[in-house]
Amino acid sequence: MNGSGFAGRTYVVTGGGSGIGRAIALALGAADARVVVAGRTPQKLEETVALIDQEAGHAGRALAVPTDVRDPAAVDALVTAATDRFGRLDGLVNNAAGNFVAPGIDISPNGWRAVVDIVLNGSYYCTRAVARQLREQGTGGSVLSVIATYAWHGHPGTVHSAAAKAGVLAMTRTLAVELAPLGIRLNCVAPGPTETAGAGAALWATDEARAEVLATVPAARFADPAEIADASLFLLGDRASYLTGECLTVDGGQWLGKQVYGRGATPAARGRG
Numbered sequence: 001m002n003g004s005g006f007a008g009r010t011y012v013v014t015g016g017g018s019g020i021g022r023a024i025a026l027a028l029g030a031a032d033a034r035v036v037v038a039g040r041t042p043q044k045l046e047e048t049v050a051l052i053d054q055e056a057g058h059a060g061r062a063l064a065v066p067t068d069v070r071d072p073a074a075v076d077a078l079v080t081a082a083t084d085r086f087g088r089l090d091g092l093v094n095n096a097a098g099n100f101v102a103p104g105i106d107i108s109p110n111g112w113r114a115v116v117d118i119v120l121n122g123s124y125y126c127t128r129a130v131a132r133q134l135r136e137q138g139t140g141g142s143v144l145s146v147i148a149t150y151a152w153h154g155h156p157g158t159v160h161s162a163a164a165k166a167g168v169l170a171m172t173r174t175l176a177v178e179l180a181p182l183g184i185r186l187n188c189v190a191p192g193p194t195e196t197a198g199a200g201a202a203l204w205a206t207d208e209a210r211a212e213v214l215a216t217v218p219a220a221r222f223a224d225p226a227e228i229a230d231a232s233l234f235l236l237g238d239r240a241s242y243l244t245g246e247c248l249t250v251d252g253g254q255w256l257g258k259q260v261y262g263r264g265a266t267p268a269a270r271g272r273g
């Protein structure tokens with residue numbers, strides 16, 4: 001990945017201690033970027049830092065800053081810690097999330113708040129803090145938010161997350177216009193079902209639930225977090241320099257895969273098969 005334009009740049013990755021966030025942090029580290037990982041669990045963040053150091057062959061390329069993105073003061077302190085350590089910022093990945101499956105009418109106000117505060121409010125606080133830093137630097141930069149396709153098609157069982165991800169998409173499109181004059185691009189990536197411990201526990205905790213999810217994916221497999229990281233680095237980096245306010249779906253065809261007659265078959269073809 002040398003020559004990709006990431007060398008010497010600094011990115012904050014929220015939820016960088018696990019799953020997709022860790023994969024993005026590792027990919028940035030492998031591309032010679034400096035990476036600041038934020039999340040609530042220090043040990044998970046330190047593991048990511050150790051993996052980046054190991055890949056680099058030396059320490060110092062990554063920093064763990066325990067942060068709850070629901071706390072705007074903590075988010076401001078995260079940006080200060082990142083710039084104190086690396087001198088400047090170049091971008092942000094809003095990846096932190098919380099989720100659970102429950103019927104919408106049964107979710108308590110606190111349950112609604114828990115998810116919306118992490119996903120929507122946290123993404124706003126982080127975007128605001130990083131964009132202010134970029135404005136102060138006068139350098140421009142790039143913000144990527146990890147959403148989900150149910151931001152536009154909805155999803156029974158996760159109304160809090162679907163509503164919050166839709167909010168992040170609207171935030172991205174709005175701020176893409178507001179911040180374009182500052183050279184700041186904002187985009188989203190929408191992964192389909194991706195093999196992570198967090199999503200597995202929250203969304204497909206049983207073999208039956210897992211099989212049900214898999215049956216919705218035309219590609220007939222879960223994504224590897226590294227595949228989401230590849231798309232994410234494209235959106236974050238200079239090869240996407242004229243791309244802003246967009247969302248790239250990386251879902252094995254899942255959200256397009258609604259069908260009446262079966263995949264790849266017309267009724268006539270099915271008759272022959």
Ligand SMILES: CCCCCCC/C=C/C(=O)SCCNC(=O)CCNC(=O)[C@H](O)C(C)(C)COP(=O)(O)OP(=O)(O)OC[C@H]1O[C@@H](n2cnc3c(N)ncnc32)[C@H](O)[C@@H]1OP(=O)(O)O
Binds near residue numbers: 102213
């Ligand atoms: C099916 C295919 C879809 C494919 C696309 C999927 C797209 C999206 C995927 C993801 O987002 S994966 C990310 C998954 N990762 C996580 O969720 C990890 C982080 N999760 C958490 O931190 C928790 O799950 C949390 C609940 C979101 C937040 O934790 P916190 O410690 O802040 O809150 P709690 O005190 O535990 O609970 C707050 C509140 O929420 C209620 N609640 C929690 N779980 C459930 C549940 N399973 N059912 C109903 N309610 C729940 C809990 O009871 C609390 O409310 P009150 O009791 O106080 O009213």
Ligand SMILES: NC(=O)C1=CN([C@@H]2O[C@H](COP(=O)(O)OP(=O)(O)OC[C@H]3O[C@@H](n4cnc5c(N)ncnc54)[C@H](OP(=O)(O)O)[C@@H]3O)[C@@H](O)[C@H]2O)C=CC1
Binds near residue numbers: 018070149195
């Ligand atoms: N896996 C999938 O199938 C899909 C995932 N996504 C999205 O991808 C992203 C990553 O999910 P995934 O890797 O699967 O799941 P994980 O559970 O591994 O990732 C969620 C991360 O968010 C962090 N986090 C949660 N709450 C907070 C908080 N209040 N402050 C800071 N960090 C927090 C968690 O760390 P900690 O608990 O230590 O704070 C964790 O590292 C999410 O945005 C998710 O919605 C989208 C579509 C599909």
